[in-house]
Amino acid sequence: MPLQLPPLTAIRVFEAAARQGSFTKAAAELGMTQAAVSYQIKLLEERVGAPLFLRKPRQVVLTEVGSRMVPTVTEAFGLLSEAYQVARAGSGGTLGISTVHTFASNWLAPRIGSFQLRHPNIAVRLDTSSALVDFSREEMDIGIRSGSGKWPGLAAHFLLRSQYSPMLSPRLAESIGGIKEPADLLKLRILNPADIWWKDWFAKANVPADALDRMPDTSLGSQAAEANAAMAGQGVTVLTTALFTAELAEGRLIQPFELTAHGGDYWLVYPEGRRNVPKIRAFREWIMAELNCPTDTTGG
Amino acid sequence: MPLQLPPLTAIRVFEAAARQGSFTKAAAELGMTQAAVSYQIKLLEERVGAPLFLRKPRQVVLTEVGSRMVPTVTEAFGLLSEAYQVARAGSGGTLGISTVHTFASNWLAPRIGSFQLRHPNIAVRLDTSSALVDFSREEMDIGIRSGSGKWPGLAAHFLLRSQYSPMLSPRLAESIGGIKEPADLLKLRILNPADIWWKDWFAKANVPADALDRMPDTSLGSQAAEANAAMAGQGVTVLTTALFTAELAEGRLIQPFELTAHGGDYWLVYPEGRRNVPKIRAFREWIMAELNCPTDTTGG
DNA sequence: CCCACACATAAGGCCATTTAATGGGTCGTG
DNA sequence: CACGACCCATTAAATGGCCTTATGTGTGGG
Known part of the structure; x- marks a missing residue:
């Protein structure tokens, strides 16, 4: 049985309203209108089967049922938020680089230390394989390839002429x-x-x-x-x-x-949609500077 | 700053997919199509800034970022679910009855014991006030009023002729x-x-x-x-x-x-939308039986 | 070699959600 | 006491997020 959950949008609104003690303020906090808050609370009250707020003249106050829900809900959202933040930040934790042996041993390895000095919070994992990386199958962030500079779905920056x-x-x-x-x-x-x-x-x-x-x-x-x-x-x-x-x-x-x-030139590549992921941007900017490349040498 | 949260629908889908190790199975569990799951996961991956799953031939497996998220997310949903269930059940915990003095002392008080015997898990809170209850302002579930049997927004059952x-x-x-x-x-x-x-x-x-x-x-x-x-x-x-x-x-x-x-007859009233809330249904059925009323004497 | 299976993608529609506008009720104030 | 400020509820209408259907792509099995 797949764990019965309350309407998530509604409960999010509920949490804010409970914390603010006001639908209007909750609406402001959430960036929506007061009417929307009212709607969501009503929805949740119907699902729960009991009023969650008492509508007093200048404010709303939690009913007993409502007030019992708040702490747990708040805690849950705290966890979700934490997990989310960690994932966002943690995705900057390790930079997976897939590169060919030659480039790794003759160019990258001697210089990667300077990157790590500049970005001490990014761990680098170097994976040298002769095969081309498939970013959707392997846990890699960027690749260094030799080729024409055109790969569908990938952003490519020219590194050096081979x-x-x-x-x-x-x-x-x-x-x-x-x-x-x-x-x-x-x-x-x-x-x-x-x-x-x-x-x-x-x-x-x-x-x-x-x-x-x-x-x-x-x-x-x-x-x-x-x-x-x-x-x-x-x-x-x-x-x-x-x-x-x-x-x-x-x-x-x-x-x-x-x-x-x-022959085929060397290119820095990564999935198109991840251009602005911090660690990728960091590496891109570092390597382009290191190679004295103009920063906009995008292939394609 | 209002606590930055991930897209809740997406993360709910993510949790199921992670648990199932398959988008298709997650879709089945959540009662939606595989395409919808794919969409939500992609959405979340864009928000997080990192892939959460590696797409392997016959299955999907969590990336490191993804797998770090799972336990916290699961726990959070556990809490939400629990809070929700408790609220739904807990709303049956106490029955607030607002009634006029006369009816309370001369009819209800001598008989309420039999209701509590039959429903030992429902606590009864009797509030006798001469004013009419406003269910949106006071934490009451049902009221007993004297009047015509017509109140907008309220369901009314005839109790006895005055x-x-x-x-x-x-x-x-x-x-x-x-x-x-x-x-x-x-x-x-x-x-x-x-x-x-x-x-x-x-x-x-x-x-x-x-x-x-x-x-x-x-x-x-x-x-x-x-x-x-x-x-x-x-x-x-x-x-x-x-x-x-x-x-x-x-x-x-x-x-x-x-x-x-x-004069005005006595009526049992409660908010129209709460007709089937268990504790309300229980009280309604009890009092109707106690008074030998046909069970469908709805006013209006 | 072809089919089955699993995920990705595109197009389109629906409905939940939101907004805007309005009303009712209470409080504070002149 | 009348008036305006404030807050929530409600209505109807617009929006867009989310889902579905349909189809494409890649892989493994027979």
Whole structure:
């Protein structure tokens, strides 16, 4: 049996009226007219089967039945209000970020600390998965994706252009006497020959790359993993330059050619309707500032 | 600041959906369609600013925000339901009866015990006042009035015909050698000469009663009080015969003539809309049976 | 591969709720 | 004592929240 409840609108009005001792004042508090209050109280009285107020000349006073109801009702509304507030605030408690490995490890992880410093009350949960997030199935607030910037139902903000270029360890380059021209790369082991980025880059470099098709695919599934392999001298791969500035600066990787091609850009995405949820706004503003993006680079 | 509350309809739906783990089942429980549930949940999610359910293939499961809300919400609804039920039941706790002195002391008081025996869970509060009750101003459930049987907004049931006739103490009658004919009464002190009942009765007895107008009015305001004065031998008064059967039987009062006139009858009244409130129904059925009235003697 | 199942969405209608206007009753005041 | 201020009840009419019907989408099972 599904728990018999009073008419909720009416009981809300009742609570206010009881507290104010006046229908008129209750109406003002609730932002409605005195007539509406009168109506709702009457309704509730009919449902309860007893008068809840005595209509005295200048005021209304609770009957015995009415006054017995008040404390419990007040308490119940207190609970509801509390739960509601907590949920609203609590929804700002944890920020779930779904991102691809590469971006997480090479860009986000080193910088996320500054976000947390600025927003100490927002806990961050980072989830790195290669699959695209479905916000209606997973408890995530925002995603960072690579793609075109157009996803139905999602707001997207451009983060950075995915410029990619071949990279390898300096020692591997030396081992064949240095990389002089793009074709030299084909002498080395290509970690992810099936990657379309290779084809694009060689095409842009005007180098026929049919050889790629005959190489075994040893791709590791993420730029981060392949970067590690490359740093270990196991081969050469194409990487997003913006995400490996540190490795390049430290000399753990080298980028033999200035020439870059560009693939799907990185975008910050989240459900369209949640644009102004505080924690989402906070993250958006932080990351846009961090990347020196104009704040209105909405995709679509 | 008036305590910010969530949309109550929506949160009611939310509670059911959370408990059922299914929008469809919640809809069934609440007697509405699945679409309506979906709508309400979405509404609440927008207000809260966070998803409350994750839409999994064959079911919905609460998000963290959602699951934190459930216990408090459930408790709140429990309280509301309880308060409501108590009020509905509690409204049967006390029966407030407003009646005139005469009827209370001469008819109701001796018999009310039998009502309480039959309905031990209904407490009776008797309020005797000469003024007419205004049910919207005083915490009364039923009234017993003398009158025409027509009061706007009130249901009225005929109780008994108000037959009245002069009465006095046997000793007073003897003091003038007995009452032989109606005109003899005018030799005695008339307690309430201004009462219209005297005029009516003398008219019906074909006795000119102009003398009444010259007598000082010593009326005491209620039949009960005047009956007491009459029993004390202070004079003669007109009384409702049905209410003084005991005094007549015991010889404390005598009714010299069979002739009666009749005034406003006695009626049981209560607010029209409360006809089926249990305690009111109980009292109505009891008193009608007690008086051998047909149960449908509604006035008007 | 197709059907069953569960939730989402769109369009439209109904009814509860609200509002505006009015009336009745009491109190305070000149 | 008459008048205005204040408060609640009532009526009729307008509004819009909520519900339903109908349909779409995605998933899992046979």
